Amino acid sequence: MSSEKPNQQYKPVHTNKVGGSPFTGVTGWIDNRLPIIRMFKHEYLDFQVPKSLSYFWSFGGILTICLILLIVTGLSLGMHYKPDAKYAFDSVEKIMRDVNFGWLIRYAHMNLASFFFIAVYLHIFRGLYYGSYKEPRQLMWLIGIVIFFLMMATAFLGYTLPWGQMSYWGATVITNLFSAIPLVGESVVTWLWGDYSVGDAALNRFYVLHWLIAFLIVGVVAFHVIALHIVGSNNPSGIEPKDTRDTVSFSPFTTSKDLVGMLVFLLIFVAVMMYAPNYLGHPDNYIPANPLVTPAHIVPEWYFLPFYAILRSIPDKLMGVIAMVSSIAILGLLPWLDFSKVRSSVFRPIWKQCVFLFVLDFFVLMYIGGAPAEGIYLVIGRIGTAFWFAFFLILAPLVSLIEKPLPMPDSIHEFEEWKKQGKIKTIKLFSK
Amino acid sequence: MKLFCLKFKSVTLIVIFVLISNVSFSKESNVKLLKPDWSFNGFFGKFDRASLQRGYQVYKEVCASCHSMSLLSYRNLAEKGGPEFTAEEVKAIASQFEVTDGPNNDGEMFQRSGKPSDRFASPYPNENASRSANGGAYPPDMSVLAKARPGGSDYIYSVLMGYEEKTPENIKLEEGVYYNKYMIGNKIRMANPLSEGVIEYTDGTKASQKQMAKDVVSFLTWAAEPHLEIRKELGFKSVIYLLILTILVYLIKKKIWLRIEPKV
Amino acid sequence: MSKKNNKDTSSRRDFLTTVTATVGAVGVGAGVLPIISQMNPDSSVKALASIEVDISNIQEGKEITVLWRGKPVFIKRRTKEEIQKAEQANMKDLMDPQEDKDRVKKSEWLVVVGVCTHLGCVPIGGKGEYNGWFCPCHGSHYDTSGRIRKGPAPTNLEVPKYEFVSNNKIKIG
Numbered sequence: 037m038s039s040e041k042p043n044q045q046y047k048p049v050h051t052n053k054v055g056g057s058p059f060t061g062v063t064g065w066i067d068n069r070l071p072i073i074r075m076f077k078h079e080y081l082d083f084q085v086p087k088s089l090s091y092f093w094s095f096g097g098i099l100t101i102c103l104i105l106l107i108v109t110g111l112s113l114g115m116h117y118k119p120d121a122k123y124a125f126d127s128v129e130k131i132m133r134d135v136n137f138g139w140l141i142r143y144a145h146m147n148l149a150s151f152f153f154i155a156v157y158l159h160i161f162r163g164l165y166y167g168s169y170k171e172p173r174q175l176m177w178l179i180g181i182v183i184f185f186l187m188m189a190t191a192f193l194g195y196t197l198p199w200g201q202m203s204y205w206g207a208t209v210i211t212n213l214f215s216a217i218p219l220v221g222e223s224v225v226t227w228l229w230g231d232y233s234v235g236d237a238a239l240n241r242f243y244v245l246h247w248l249i250a251f252l253i254v255g256v257v258a259f260h261v262i263a264l265h266i267v268g269s270n271n272p273s274g275i276e277p278k279d280t281r282d283t284v285s286f287s288p289f290t291t292s293k294d295l296v297g298m299l300v301f302l303l304i305f306v307a308v309m310m311y312a313p314n315y316l317g318h319p320d321n322y323i324p325a326n327p328l329v330t331p332a333h334i335v336p337e338w339y340f341l342p343f344y345a346i347l348r349s350i351p352d353k354l355m356g357v358i359a360m361v362s363s364i365a366i367l368g369l370l371p372w373l374d375f376s377k378v379r380s381s382v383f384r385p386i387w388k389q390c391v392f393l394f395v396l397d398f399f400v401l402m403y404i405g406g407a408p409a410e411g412i413y414l415v416i417g418r419i420g421t422a423f424w425f426a427f428f429l430i431l432a433p434l435v436s437l438i439e440k441p442l443p444m445p446d447s448i449h450e451f452e453e454w455k456k457q458g459k460i461k462t463i464k465l466f467s468k
Numbered sequence: 469m470k471l472f473c474l475k476f477k478s479v480t481l482i483v484i485f486v487l488i489s490n491v492s493f494s495k496e497s498n499v500k501l502l503k504p505d506w507s508f509n510g511f512f513g514k515f516d517r518a519s520l521q522r523g524y525q526v527y528k529e530v531c532a533s534c535h536s537m538s539l540l541s542y543r544n545l546a547e548k549g550g551p552e553f554t555a556e557e558v559k560a561i562a563s564q565f566e567v568t569d570g571p572n573n574d575g576e577m578f579q580r581s582g583k584p585s586d587r588f589a590s591p592y593p594n595e596n597a598s599r600s601a602n603g604g605a606y607p608p609d610m611s612v613l614a615k616a617r618p619g620g621s622d623y624i625y626s627v628l629m630g631y632e633e634k635t636p637e638n639i640k641l642e643e644g645v646y647y648n649k650y651m652i653g654n655k656i657r658m659a660n661p662l663s664e665g666v667i668e669y670t671d672g673t674k675a676s677q678k679q680m681a682k683d684v685v686s687f688l689t690w691a692a693e694p695h696l697e698i699r700k701e702l703g704f705k706s707v708i709y710l711l712i713l714t715i716l717v718y719l720i721k722k723k724i725w726l727r728i729e730p731k732v
Numbered sequence: 733m734s735k736k737n738n739k740d741t742s743s744r745r746d747f748l749t750t751v752t753a754t755v756g757a758v759g760v761g762a763g764v765l766p767i768i769s770q771m772n773p774d775s776s777v778k779a780l781a782s783i784e785v786d787i788s789n790i791q792e793g794k795e796i797t798v799l800w801r802g803k804p805v806f807i808k809r810r811t812k813e814e815i816q817k818a819e820q821a822n823m824k825d826l827m828d829p830q831e832d833k834d835r836v837k838k839s840e841w842l843v844v845v846g847v848c849t850h851l852g853c854v855p856i857g858g859k860g861e862y863n864g865w866f867c868p869c870h871g872s873h874y875d876t877s878g879r880i881r882k883g884p885a886p887t888n889l890e891v892p893k894y895e896f897v898s899n900n901k902i903k904i905g
Contacts (some may be wrong), residue, residue: 312701
C-alpha cells in the first residue's frame with residue numbers, strides 16, 4: 037500500500053489554458069480555445085504602426101499579393117503542364133491555345149515573376165535607404181536575404197520549365213557553375229542533373245523543386261512577418277515611436293494606404309501583361325530546346341543581370357561564383373558594417389549619396405549583364421563589381437565613422453512637423 | 469492628384485530604364501527593320517480576316533512544303549479572333565490532308581483524310597528528315613515563329629522583303645546560301661519564297677511580293693498569338709476598371725486619414 | 733456644424749465604401765473566373781466531343797465498338813429477329829420500361845453506350861439470356877434493345893445523342 041506524501045512536495049500544473057478572450061458567443065468560444073481571432077485583432081487591426089510611413093512601406097503587402105497570385109496561377113498551370121522533355125514545350129503551348137484562359141494565366145504567372153522582383157528590389161532599397169537593417173531589425177533583414185535567395189532559386193527553376201532554348205542553355209550554364217567547387221564539383225553537377233547533361237531527368241526534378249521552394253518561401257515569409265511584429269516597423273524618420281502621437285492603428289490607416297499601393301502596382305502589372313506580355317522575356321525561349329545549337333547570347337532574365345555581370349567580371353570560374361554569391365550574402369553583413377547610430381538617410385547626407393550611387397551601380401551592372409562579356413563592357417563591369425563590394429566593405433564603415441548626421445527631431449510627430457515646415461527633404465517619390 | 473504624379477515618375481523611371489536596358493547588343497542588328505502598319509498593333513489592334521485567310525493560302529501553297537506548323541489544329545482556323553473560316557470550309561481544308569492514325573485492329577498504322585480536330589499536317593515526320601531533305605538546314609516550325617525572333621512580325625516581314633539582286637562586296641556566299649539584308653547574320657539558306665505571282669489569291673487580290681509578305685506575316689502573327697484580339701480587348705477593360713477602383717480606394721484612404729490629419 | 737458635417741461625411745463615406753466594395757468584388761470575381769474556368773474541358777477535348785462513324789462496313793447481325801468521350805459505344809446492325817424481339821417485349825416484363833421505338837432512330841441500328849448501368853463494367857455482346865449483352869461483373873442481362881432484363885443494373889443502357897448525317901455515317905455527341 038502506498039503511503040501518500042503531503043501535497044506540498046508536488047508543484048501544481050495547469051495544462052488547460054482556455055480563457056482570456058475578449059470576445060463572447062461563438063467567436064469567444066473558438067477564440068478561447070484557439071486564440072487566432074484575438075491574435076488577428078491585436079496584430080492586424082489594433083497594431084500600432086508609425087504614422088509617418090510612406091508608400092515605400094507598401095511593398096511588403098505588394099510582395100504578399102504577388103506571392104499569393106503566383107501560387108494560384110502556378111497551381112492552375114500545374115494542372116496542365118507536363119514536365120517531360122518531349123512534351124513540356126508543347127504542353128505550355130497547349131495551355132496558351134486550348135486551356136480556357138490558359139493564355140491569361142500563363143502570361144500572368146510569367147509577368148508576376150518579373151514584378152515580384154521589381155517589388156522586392158524596391159523593398160530592399162527602402163531597407164537600405166532608411167536603415168531598416170539596423171538594431172533591432174537585423175534578424176528580419178537576414179530572413180529577408182534568405183527569402184531573396186529562395187526567390188532567385190524558384191525563378192531560375194521556373195524559367196527552365198517551358199523548355200525553350202534559354203531554359204535549356206540557362207540551366208546548363210548555371211548548373212555548370214557548381215563544377216567550380218573544388219574536388220567534388222563535377223560529381224555535384226552530375227548529381228544535380230541526374231544525367232550527363234541537362235535533360236529530361238533535370239527537368240522533372242526542377243519542376244518538383246520549383247513547387248517545393250515556392251512553398252518554402254511562404255514559410256520563411258511567415259517568419260519574416262512574425263519578426264516584424266516583434267520589432268515593429270521602421271519609418272522614414274528612423275526614429276522609434278514613443279507615444280500615441282507617433283502612431284496609427286494598422287487598420288484602417290495602413291491597410292487603406294497599402295491597398296492603394298497594391299492597386300497602382302496591379303494596374304501597371306496588368307497593363308504590361310496585357311499589352312506587352314513578352315517584353316520582359318527573351319524571344320529565344322519560344323524556340324524549343326536544342327542541345328546541338330547554342331543561342332548567340334545566353335542571357336538570364338533581367339532580374340538576374342546585375343549578378344550575372346558580377347559573375348562574368350571575374351576571370352576565374354570558382355572566384356566568379358564566390359563573387360556572385362557573396363555579392364548578395366554581403367547584404368547580410370550590413371547591420372554590422374554600417375554602425376552609424378542614425379538609421380534614416382534623411383539625416384545622413386553622405387550615406388544618402390552612397391546609397392544612390394549603389395542604386396546607379398545596380399542599374400549599370402544590369403545593363404552590363406545583358407551585354408557581351410568583352411571590351412568596354414567588361415571593363416565597366418569590373419568597375420561596377422569593385423564599387424559594389426566597396427560600398428559594403430569600405431563606404432559603410434567609413435561613412436559611419438566620419439559622417440556628421442543632420443540635426444534630428446526628437447520624435448516621429450516632430451518629424452512630421454519638420455516635413456510640413458519644409459525643414460527636411462524626404463524622397464518625394466512615394467511620399468504620401 | 470500630386471500622389472499620382474509622383475507614382476507616375478517612378479513608373480517613367482522604370483520604363484526608361486527598361487527601354488535602355490533592352491538595347492540590342494549584337495553587331496549584326498544595326499539595320500533598322502521595315503515596320504509596316506500592322507492592323508494588329510496598338511492598344512486596339514485587330515486582325516484583318518481577309519488578310520489572315522490570304523495568309524493561310526500563302527502558307528499552304530508556298531511555305532507548308534518545308535515548314536511545319538505542328539502546334540496548330542485545323543479547327544483553329546474557324547475560331548473567333550482568327551481567319552474565321554466557316555466550319556464547312558475548315559472541314560474541307562482538313563480533308564485535303566492525309567494524317568497517320570492507328571493502330572487499327574490488325575495492329576497497323578494507316579492513312580486517313582484529316583478532320584478539323586487534327587493538328588496541321590507536317591511536311592516531314594521529324595527534324596532529321598527535314599534537315600536531310602534541305603541540305604542540313606532546318607526550316608523552323610512556324611507555330612510560334614513570330615514570337616521567337618527579336619522584332620517579331622517586323623523581322624519576318626523584313627526578311628521576306630530583304631532579298632537583294634546584288635550581294636555586297638564583302639560577303640562571301642557558300643553554295644545554297646543567299647544574302648538577306650535583314651536576316652541576323654545576313655545569310656539565309658532559303659531562296660526568296662515570294663516571287664511575284666507565285667500563287668494566285670482565291671479572293672482576287674493581286675499577289676505582289678509585298679502583299680503576300682504582309683498577309684503571310686499577319687497569318688504567322690495570329691498563329692503565334694491566336695488570342696491577341698481578346699487579350700487587348702480584355703486589357704483595355706481591365707486597365708480602365710483598375711483605374712476606377714484605384715481612384716475610389718484612394719478617395720476612401722484620404723477620407724480615413726482625414727480623421728487624424730484634418731485639413732487646416 | 734460639426735454634427736452635420738459628421739453625418740454628411742459618414743453617409744458619404746458609407747456610400748463610397750459600399751460603391752468601392754461592390755466594384756472591388758466585381759474585380760475579385762472576374763479574377764477568380766479564369767482560375768475556375770481553366771479546370772473545365774479545354775478546346776482540344778471539346779473538339780473530340782463528337783465523332784463521326786462510318787457504318788457502311790457493318791454486316792447484319794454484327795456490331796462495332798467505338799471510343800467516344802473515353803467510353804465504349806456499341807453500334808449494332810440488328811437482324812429481323814432481334815428487331816422483332818425488341819419491339820414485341822411486354823412493358824410489364826421490363827425492369828426499366830421503355831419502348832424499343834423510343835430507343836432507336838432507324839430500327840435496323842442500335843446505338844448504346846457500352847457501360848453497365850450498375851457499376852460501370854463493359855458488357856459482352858452476344859451473350860446473356862436475352863440475346864443482347866451480358867455483364868460479367870455482377871450478372872446483368874440486357875436484351876436486343878439494350879434494356880436491362882435481369883440482374884442488379886437499375887436502368888437500360890444509355891442511348892447517347894446521335895444522328896444520321898448520311899445513310900452510311902452517324903455522328904455521336
